[in-house]
Amino acid sequence: MANSIAYIINDSEISAGTRGASLGPGALRVVDDNSKNFLFSRYPIHYVKTMNHLLDKPTEFQWGKRADGLATVYKNVAEVVSKQRKQNDFTLVIAGDHGSAGGTIAGLKMANPENRIGVLWVDAHGDLHTPYTTPTGNMHGMPLATALNEDNLESKINDPLPDTIKFWNEMKNTGQIAPKIQAEDLGFIGLRDLETPEVELMERKGIKNISVNELRSEGVRNILSRLDEKYAECDEIYLSFDVDSMDPDLTSHGTGTPVDHGISIEEAGIILRHFAGHPKVKCIEFVEINPCLDEKTNRMAEVAYGLIKEVIDVVERKA
Numbered sequence: 001m002a003n004s005i006a007y008i009i010n011d012s013e014i015s016a017g018t019r020g021a022s023l024g025p026g027a028l029r030v031v032d033d034n035s036k037n038f039l040f041s042r043y044p045i046h047y048v049k050t051m052n053h054l055l056d057k058p059t060e061f062q063w064g065k066r067a068d069g070l071a072t073v074y075k076n077v078a079e080v081v082s083k084q085r086k087q088n089d090f091t092l093v094i095a096g097d098h099g100s101a102g103g104t105i106a107g108l109k110m111a112n113p114e115n116r117i118g119v120l121w122v123d124a125h126g127d128l129h130t131p132y133t134t135p136t137g138n139m140h141g142m143p144l145a146t147a148l149n150e151d152n153l154e155s156k157i158n159d160p161l162p163d164t165i166k167f168w169n170e171m172k173n174t175g176q177i178a179p180k181i182q183a184e185d186l187g188f189i190g191l192r193d194l195e196t197p198e199v200e201l202m203e204r205k206g207i208k209n210i211s212v213n214e215l216r217s218e219g220v221r222n223i224l225s226r227l228d229e230k231y232a233e234c235d236e237i238y239l240s241f242d243v244d245s246m247d248p249d250l251t252s253h254g255t256g257t258p259v260d261h262g263i264s265i266e267e268a269g270i271i272l273r274h275f276a277g278h279p280k281v282k283c284i285e286f287v288e289i290n291p292c293l294d295e296k297t298n299r300m301a302e303v304a305y306g307l308i309k310e311v312i313d314v315v316e317r318k319a
Contacts, residue, residue: 015099015139024289027301067167074103081107102143118234133197149179155197254294276314
């Protein structure tokens with residue numbers, strides 16, 4: 001019997017440092033239309049209500065920019081994800097910036113509170129900052145800290161205002177469950193742009209990154225075997241794929257914070273196909289496509305679309 005699949009589209013971009021990621025999901029629809037695959041007509045699409053209007057005015061939260069709006073987005077994302085996770089075998093989330101992915105994790109946990117959730121974060125960045133450690137205040141660098149219920153006060157460099165902390169705590173407690181994940185169930189592939197507080201947190205918690213060099217020296221297949229072992233005790237797995245995990249020379253600079261020397265499109269495909277076929281993977285999310293920054297017209301969306309199509313093709317074949 002075919003798997004039931006749901007699409008979730010979340011155009012939120014209030015936590016990035018550069019505008020344009022809200023156009024990423026639409027850029028993918030353009031590629032779909034041009035290809036005549038009609039991938040997005042195969043399954044129902046569920047939309048998340050955003051707070052992008054807050055970008056039209058300044059924010060008062062220096063160390064958690066637009067924390068008020070993002071706390072609302074977390075609730076909105078979590079509600080949609082939770083409902084679709086309960087009703088479907090697999091959920092594909094396509095979001096603007098990465099900041100709301102903490103809401104996705106919250107929704108998965110809310111749907112099955114007893115489940116131990118493994119997270120694989122494929123990204124150039126660790127996204128482990130908090131209002132106490134962020135150098136910029138941009139909250140797309142914080143979603144994993146909310147899932148871990150982590151302030152990282154040991155690496156504190158900022159004194160956020162009480163209102164910022166109020167909304168930060170709301171995000172950490174979305175769904176009245178905190179933490180959503182454990183440090184030992186978090187894995188990274190492709191990190192290569194980390195700040196000191198993130199490195200210190202990873203060292204304290206024993207969180208490992210599989211670097212691009214390690215991926216190549218050990219071989220992608222061997223790495224995937226290692227990750228299967230890592231997540232063996234988890235009840236379900238969520239894979240979050242930031243397009244900036246890939247090398248911009250091979251894709252484009254059509255993402256908010258591109259970093260050189262990333263994984264190849266082929267390596268991304270192997271990783272994504274493997275986990276799309278994994279019986280414990282219930283949700284894969286794609287983020288940070290920004291066509292406004294794409295020097296090759298819509299190349300990043302074209303690359304991401306090819307990967308999304310591979311994921312859906314594999315999920316459809318999954319028993």
